[in-house]
Amino acid sequence: MQEQKLKILFFGDIVGKAGRYAVRDFLADKSSDIDFVVANVENASHGFGLTEKNYNELSEYGIDCMTSGNHIWDKKEILNYIDDAERLIRPINYPEAQGRGYGIFETPKGKIAVINALGRNFMPVFDSPRYPIEKVVETVKQETKVILIDFHAEASAEKMCYAKYFSQFGVSALIGTHTHVQTADERIFDGQTAYITDVGYCGDYESIIGMDYESSLSHILTMLPSRFEVANSGSAVINAVTVTVDAETGKAEEINRINIKTVLQE
Ligand SMILES: [Fe+2]
Numbered sequence: 001m002q003e004q005k006l007k008i009l010f011f012g013d014i015v016g017k018a019g020r021y022a023v024r025d026f027l028a029d030k031s032s033d034i035d036f037v038v039a040n041v042e043n044a045s046h047g048f049g050l051t052e053k054n055y056n057e058l059s060e061y062g063i064d065c066m067t068s069g070n071h072i073w074d075k076k077e078i079l080n081y082i083d084d085a086e087r088l089i090r091p092i093n094y095p096e097a098q099g100r101g102y103g104i105f106e107t108p109k110g111k112i113a114v115i116n117a118l119g120r121n122f123m124p125v126f127d128s129p130r131y132p133i134e135k136v137v138e139t140v141k142q143e144t145k146v147i148l149i150d151f152h153a154e155a156s157a158e159k160m161c162y163a164k165y166f167s168q169f170g171v172s173a174l175i176g177t178h179t180h181v182q183t184a185d186e187r188i189f190d191g192q193t194a195y196i197t198d199v200g201y202c203g204d205y206e207s208i209i210g211m212d213y214e215s216s217l218s219h220i221l222t223m224l225p226s227r228f229e230v231a232n233s234g235s236a237v238i239n240a241v242t243v244t245v246d247a248e249t250g251k252a253e254e255i256n257r258i259n260i261k262t263v264l265q266e
């Protein structure tokens with residue numbers, strides 16, 4: 001059988017319009033060897049949550065799977081459409097929630113399973129991600145060996161430890177999200193699992209993790225409640241990784257970071 005390499009493009013948390021438009025422009029001339037596009041969308045609608053309009057817009061840009069995190073519930077209308085949003089998943093370890101914690105998607109090189117989970121260190125109280133992930137990995141393995149986890153968490157060690165742990169279960173990639181800060185520690189654990197502690201964010205370049213500097217500064221200096229606004233300077237950053245996986249074995253072969261500044265077109 002011919003060797004099949006499946007190449008995944010994964011965008012860090014898309015923050016507001018700057019992030020959406022930067023991703024739109026990036027995907028408009030993405031390299032032709034990309035087989036599957038994933039993006040974390042928990043901040044895509046004005047920094048908090050995801051409207052149905054923006055869900056449809058991001059689908060049209062060519063995002064095949066949208067992962068999320070703790071902010072996915074911030075726009076209340078999510079509850080009206082998440083059960084029908086085929087491309088969107090939410091973290092698997094909410095004790096009770098609408099939507100799905102994983103999905104199996106078609107690519108030109110066969111199927112891929114994508115799981116979304118929340119970490120627990122320095123985060124609100126969630127169920128352990130361990131058992132739900134183990135259970136889903138065993139289930140999806142009957143359909144595909146290509147398995148990707150978006151692990152949405154604060155603490156580096158928690159993300160890294162779970163990546164090494166899940167390498168034993170044949171997971172192809174564990175990509176960290178949530179901090180919006182890209183780390184330079186991409187690697188492959190045990191010849192199996194591609195990993196980065198945090199892929200970063202896609203959003204305004206002249207910002208504090210996507211949000212307006214003045215509103216962030218006011219909160220940092222006073223520690224009083226502050227209304228965070230999305231920044232809009234006209235330039236944006238794209239933080240992403242590409243991961244190449246052997247579609248037959250599910251083993252990751254390569255992970256590369258993308259960190260570029262762009263000027264936004266309206
Ligand atoms: Fe985020």
Ligand SMILES: [Fe+2]
Nearest residue numbers: 069070071178
């Ligand atoms: Fe988050």
